Amino acid sequence: MNEQNITAQLKDIKPLLEIPDSSYYIYWGLIGLVGLLLLGILFFVAKRFWDNRKINxxxxxxxxxxxxxxxxxxxxxxxxxxxxxxxxxxxxxxxxxxxxxxxxxxxxxxxxxxxxxxxxxxxxxxxxxxxxxxx
Incomplete structure (x- = not known):
């Protein structure tokens, strides 16, 4: 009876579901966004230095x-x-x-x-x- 009770309880447990994991894509997306942001900042800083170089x-x-x-x-x-x-x-x-x-x-x-x-x-x-x- 004990065995039947355990079996009954185990039948109630659902099988594992596959959860879609998009953290890999989010990670690389954030890396790319930060990289683009840094390139943009670098571009504007370099442009400002180029435009404001020493004027005679x-x-x-x-x-x-x-x-x-x-x-x-x-x-x-x-x-x-x-x-x-x-x-x-x-x-x-x-x-x-x-x-x-x-x-x-x-x-x-x-x-x-x-x-x-x-x-x-x-x-x-x-x-x-x-x-x-x-x-």
């Missing part, structure tokens, strides 16, 4: 000084003085700037100013030419 400020100042329009004389005199001072790093440019600055002074501190005279324009063009050769 002298070339930027030279381009700005070349773009000066002499229609608004007062504003142009201020810009020319500012960028010329920034470009005056060696002796030749410092000497030319010391000659150019007093010529530009007469256009800066007055309410109404005249057009730039030829001497000032020639001195400015000489300064730009010398700065362009040395940059």
């Amino acid at each position: 400020l002298a070339k930027v100042y030279l381009e700005a000084i070349k773009k000066i329009e002499w229609e608004d004389t007062k504003k142009s005199a201020y810009e020319a003085t500012h960028y010329a001072r920034l470009l005056a790093t060696d002796e030749r440019r410092k000497e030319l700037f010391s000659q150019l600055e007093p010529m530009l002074e007469k256009y800066k501190y007055k309410k109404e100013v005249d057009e730039v005279d030829e001497d000032t324009r020639n001195q400015f063009n000489l300064y730009v030419q010398v700065a362009d050769e040395s940059v």
